[in-house]
Amino acid sequence: MDTSIKKKRVRGRLSREMIEDAAFEVIEKEGLAGFSMRKLAAALGCEAMSIYHHFPSVAHLHEALVDRLIGALEMPDAGLPWRQRMRIAIEDFRRIGRDHPAYATFFVTYRMNSPICLAWLNGILSLFRDGGFDTELSARLFRAVGYYLMGAVLDENAGYAKGPSAVNTVSDEQLARDFPNVMAAGRFFGTAEFDKTFELGLDMLLDEMERLRDGADAGQLSGKA
Amino acid sequence: MDTSIKKKRVRGRLSREMIEDAAFEVIEKEGLAGFSMRKLAAALGCEAMSIYHHFPSVAHLHEALVDRLIGALEMPDAGLPWRQRMRIAIEDFRRIGRDHPAYATFFVTYRMNSPICLAWLNGILSLFRDGGFDTELSARLFRAVGYYLMGAVLDENAGYAKGPSAVNTVSDEQLARDFPNVMAAGRFFGTAEFDKTFELGLDMLLDEMERLRDGADAGQLSGKA
DNA sequence: AAAATGAACCTTACAGTGTAAGTTGTCAAG
DNA sequence: CTTGACAACTTACACTGTAAGGTTCATTTT
Known part of the structure; x- marks a missing residue:
């Protein structure tokens, strides 16, 4: 007979929301690669297979996580100036990466086909139309600006500033000697510089969009390559 | 005693280059997630552990793959006009994604700290200085343009155009009814439109950079948000 | 109150992963 | 012919997602 003390288990505890909350926590704590159903179960105080009652697979769970993040976004006030609306929408998306850095790489790679994501996408496209x-x-x-945004989220959360992932690391001395430009630029690659750099590129794109709208398309855009 | 016929095995066959070649093939055939040391070994006609004699880990192998791709890039002819040099360098990088679509997601996420990657990075930074x-x-x-480029490579190889990854798929009827903007825009999201869309965004950034260089910084860039 | 139902959860098991450790096969130098 | 070194293989372990089936318990019906 088993005389070991068994933690009394209250059934019916689990819910999709609880699981999602825990999943976000585990992902941020263990990293995206370190996430697993068993670790998630441990965090929830249940067995791995219990989760399958609420989500038929990890893929379903991941989709729910993306849906939660995207679903929380709302379109900027239509009464604001266009440039500001666009800026807010973009920053809202970028903030998701900031709030879930470990999840960002998955998030950015994810193909948004769920109704919730399509609704958001639809709204953003409206915003461009309004321009x-x-x-x-x-x-x-939308795609061009999206490229910029995706790349930024990716780099800000998984890029150069996050330390070396390479196996062959390079010493500071070698860096200074052989790669002086990298050395010099490194000062502006850190986390503290993210905002300013992002703003620079974003303003460039916004400026060009306003120029495009104001009929400056006879300019360099159609010029030589 | 084992009387089963054993494929005669020629030892000493393997080399880093052979393994890298096979790795690229397996990744493109099986997809990045479907890649494994055992499948790579099968493709090479050897056992998984034999690979470890040439690469101490998958991480080392992956680094070698990235190094090979980046190492093959060369800086554009310094005699060309700056805008064209920049364009060539960017398109060279983008072509890597085109040639290795399945590897693109890894490639773009990879933190380039190896000497070979740093050398490339150093050259690109020189190119910006030359501007x-x-x-x-x-x-x-560099970072802003890099964001754009990264996002583009990612989307062109793993994004919306590559079909649904979501579990909850949406029918065409529902798409037309509930998400008309997505439906209408979809026509320009396909593979055939990649080049034109990429050029649009790239020209926007190049235009802005030339404007910046020509001292137009009293313009909108420092204007209101 | 007793029985039945079905959701919620658990246990076990399997095929897959990367890789540490130890073993065997092969070829070249002494 | 022996020895040594190295390349490749074998085995084993801890991990992964999840299919299949068993158990427990709240609720509903009799």
Whole structure:
């Protein structure tokens, strides 16, 4: 007979929301690669298979996490100036990465096909349309700005500033000797510089979009390569 | 005694280069997630552990793969106009994603600290300096342009156009009814539109950089948010 | 109150992963 | 022919997601 003390287990405790909350915690604590159903279960005080009652697979769970993050976003006030609306929407997305750094790499790579994500996407496309662009230019500008945003989120959370991942590390002396430009630039690659750098690129894109809208398309854009 | 026929095995066959070649093949065939040391070994006709004689870990192997791709890049001819040099360097990087679509997500996420990658990075930073920017602006513009490039490579190889990854798929009817902007924009999200969209965003950034260099910094860049 | 139902959870098991440790096969130098 | 070194293999371990089936318990029905 088993005389070991068994933690009294209150059934019916688990819920999708609880599991999602715990998942975010485990991911941020253990890293995205360190996340597993068993660790998640441990954090919840249950067995791994119990989670499958609420989510049929890890893929379903991950989709729910993305949906939660995207679903929490709301479109900027339509009464604000366009440039400001665009800026707010972009910063909102960027903030997700800031709040969930370990999850960012997954998040950015994720293909958003769920209804919740499509609804957000639809709203963002509306925002581009409100800028005065036709369907084609709205679509292309959305993607171009999205590229910038995705790359930024990725780098800010998993990039150069997060320390070496390479196996062959390079000493500071070698860096200074062989790669002086990297050495000099490194000062502006740190976390403290993220905002300023991001703003610079974002303003460049916003400026160009306003220029495009104001009919400056006879300018360099169609110029030589 | 074992009388089973054993494939005669020629020892001493393996080399780092062979393993890297096979790794690229396996990754593109099986996908990045489907890659494993055992599958790589099978492709090579050897056992998984034999690979460890040439690469101490998968991380080392991955680093070698990234090094090979980056190491193959060369800086654009310094005699060309600056804008064209920049464009070539950017397109060279982008082509890596095109040639190794399945590897792109890893590639873009990878933190480049190896000597080979640092050398490339150092050269690119030189290119920005050649554009007439000081250390700080070179560093920030490199990052901003890099964000755009990273995001593009990511999306072009693992993004929306590559089909649904979501578990809750949405029917075409629902898409047309509930997300008309997505439906309309979808036409410009396909693979065939990648080049044109990428060029649009790239030209926007190049235009802004030339404007910055030509001392137009009294313009909107420092304007209201 | 007793029985039945079904959701919620657990146990076990399997095929897969990276890789540490130890063993065998092969070839070249002495 | 022996020895040594190295390349490749074998085995084993701790981990992963999850399929299959068993157990427990709250609720509902009789």
